Amino acid sequence: MAGDAHKLEIFRGLVKFKSNTQKIWGVLILLSVVTAIEVILGIYKPEVLNSHFIGMKLLNWIFIILTIVKAYYITWDFMHMRDEVASLRRMVVWTGVFLICYIIFIILQEGDYVGEVFSNGFVKHDF
Amino acid sequence: MNTTVVDTGTDEKTWGGGNNPLKASYGKMMMWFFITSDSLTFSGFLAAYGFSRFKFSEIWPIADDVFTHVPFIHGNYPMIFVAFMTFILIMSSVTMVLAVDSGHKLDKKRTTIYMFLTVLGGFIFLSSQAWEWSTFIKGDYGAVTTHGGNVIHFVDNDGNRVALKDFAIGQPKEREQHLNKNGLWFTSESNLPSYTFEEVVAGFEANPNLLVKTTYTDPATGHKTILSRNESLKELKTKGKDVVEGANLVHNEYGPPLFANYFFFITGFHGFHVSIGVMLNIIVFFNVILGTYERRRSYEMVEKVGLYWHFVDLVWVFVFTFFYLV
Numbered sequence: 001m002a003g004d005a006h007k008l009e010i011f012r013g014l015v016k017f018k019s020n021t022q023k024i025w026g027v028l029i030l031l032s033v034v035t036a037i038e039v040i041l042g043i044y045k046p047e048v049l050n051s052h053f054i055g056m057k058l059l060n061w062i063f064i065i066l067t068i069v070k071a072y073y074i075t076w077d078f079m080h081m082r083d084e085v086a087s088l089r090r091m092v093v094w095t096g097v098f099l100i101c102y103i104i105f106i107i108l109q110e111g112d113y114v115g116e117v118f119s120n121g122f123v124k125h126d127f
Numbered sequence: 128m129n130t131t132v133v134d135t136g137t138d139e140k141t142w143g144g145g146n147n148p149l150k151a152s153y154g155k156m157m158m159w160f161f162i163t164s165d166s167l168t169f170s171g172f173l174a175a176y177g178f179s180r181f182k183f184s185e186i187w188p189i190a191d192d193v194f195t196h197v198p199f200i201h202g203n204y205p206m207i208f209v210a211f212m213t214f215i216l217i218m219s220s221v222t223m224v225l226a227v228d229s230g231h232k233l234d235k236k237r238t239t240i241y242m243f244l245t246v247l248g249g250f251i252f253l254s255s256q257a258w259e260w261s262t263f264i265k266g267d268y269g270a271v272t273t274h275g276g277n278v279i280h281f282v283d284n285d286g287n288r289v290a291l292k293d294f295a296i297g298q299p300k301e302r303e304q305h306l307n308k309n310g311l312w313f314t315s316e317s318n319l320p321s322y323t324f325e326e327v328v329a330g331f332e333a334n335p336n337l338l339v340k341t342t343y344t345d346p347a348t349g350h351k352t353i354l355s356r357n358e359s360l361k362e363l364k365t366k367g368k369d370v371v372e373g374a375n376l377v378h379n380e381y382g383p384p385l386f387a388n389y390f391f392f393i394t395g396f397h398g399f400h401v402s403i404g405v406m407l408n409i410i411v412f413f414n415v416i417l418g419t420y421e422r423r424r425s426y427e428m429v430e431k432v433g434l435y436w437h438f439v440d441l442v443w444v445f446v447f448t449f450f451y452l453v
Contacts, residue, residue, distance in 0.1 A: 020228050021225065021228055024221060024224050024225060024228065025221075028217065028218075028221045031217050032214070032217070035210065035213055035214065035217070036210075038448075038452060039206050039207075039210040041452075042191070042205075042206050042451070042452045043191075043205060043206050045191075045349070050349060060452075060453045063448050063452045063453055064448065064453070067444055067445060067447075067448040070444050071441055071444055071445070074220065074437055074440060074441050074444065075437075075441065077224075078220050078221075078223075078224045078437045078440075079433075079434055079437045079438075080227075080430075084149070084150070084151060085149055085150045085151075087149055088149040088150075088151055088156065088159065091149075091159075092159050092160070092162070092163050095163055096163050096166050096167065099167055099170075100166070100167065100170040103167075103170060103171060103174050104170070104174050104177065107174040107175065107177060107178045108174070108177050108178065108181055110178065111177060111178035111179065111180070111181030111182045112181045114178075114181075114182045115181050115182045115183070115184055118182065118183075119185065124275070125275045125276065125277075126273070126275050126277060126366070127273065127274050127275040127366060
């Protein structure tokens with residue numbers, strides 16, 4: 001478990017750090033930049049990104065994708081998932097990803113349907 | 128020394144737990160499995176939040192209208208404070224991973240310093256969240272609730288929010304808060320709002336520059352719809368029912384009651400995780416100082432608690448997105 005056992009390149013080898021400590025600071029910079037982009041988009045909300053794409057605003061898709069990017073680097077570099085064997089990685093990540101996608105799909109589908117009934121249907125809620 | 132502390136006499140026995148099947152120790156693997164299951168719990172909560180947002184998509188409050196406060200500064204600054212909180216948590220994740228790194232090098236002094244900084248970051252985050260909650264509970268402008276459970280906000284001609292206290296006109300009233308010392312000792316009621324509905328209506332009629340901002344989002348602009356003066360008067364008088372200031376689990380001034388309920392529940396559950404994490408970090412911090420891991424020649428406990436701490440940060444990244452950005 002010596003320090004040199006860490007895999008030190010990110011972006012598929014595009015950036016390679018000299019030491020684990022250096023990699024940590026590099027990932028911090030990456031996470032800060034991504035957060036800053038999110039915050040700036042969140043404050044200014046550019047009109048261009050208000051168009052809809054698969055049931056959601058483009059802006060919201062950007063937020064969610066950037067969040068998953070951040071989650072990837074936190075898990076892979078801070079939690080050292082990059083250094084674990086592939087079988088452990090798959091047990092943890094695939095199980096989570098599959099079940100989370102499933103619950104999100106069924107629940108949001110249902111929520112959208114209930115919302116439709118509320119707005120087009122037979123329930124009066126604005127009085 | 129090493130064997131007496133770390134091993135339990137099961138080395139090299141495949142079925143006795145002496146093997147590390149995934150090249151990870153028992154404790155570390157179990158921490159990963161715990162994190163997987165805990166992430167499912169959190170996604171269940173966030174998915175439920177998504178359900179309600181899709182259900183009430185037109186009347187859900189816009190985060191930038193709700194979370195606009197920064198401590199010590201007056202004015203309207205959405206996102207700033209919560210971005211600060213995110214940064215604090217990411218920073219404390221960094222000090223944690225640096226502590227793990229120093230632990231691998233068996234560097235007791237550095238591990239101690241980094242663990243201390245991690246605990247400090249945890250406390251800063253928790254106090255920020257406490258401040259966020261108290262601001263949310265106290266409320267800002269106040270609102271009128273309708274018979275149907277929606278909220279009505281008030282704005283001036285320029286579209287700036289106006290607080291109830293700036294226009295409500297006192298009316299003779301006989302309504303007093305029922306305290307348990309005055310009647311049946313086992314019944315009492317919660318605090319009454321500072322103004323009655325009649326006072327708000329009187330104030331609204333007396334100020335011709337006030338308008339009603341409904342809870343419905345205009346799909347074209349992404350902002351809440353503001354009514355004309357005549358429509359505003361009609362909306363307030365026909366639909367208005369009660370005054371609400373701040374937030375609790377029954378009603379809130381921001382939007383549907385579920386909004387506050389989810390806010391309290393999800394950020395509260397996350398805050399609970401952070402508190403547990405701070406506690407574990409403090410225990411590990413003292414163990415590092417006492418030299419427990421030094422004697423074991425292994426700082427793996429720092430790594431295991433570190434996994435939990437990073438997970439808490441990971442969850443916050445998602446809570447941040449779904450409560451404050453989307």
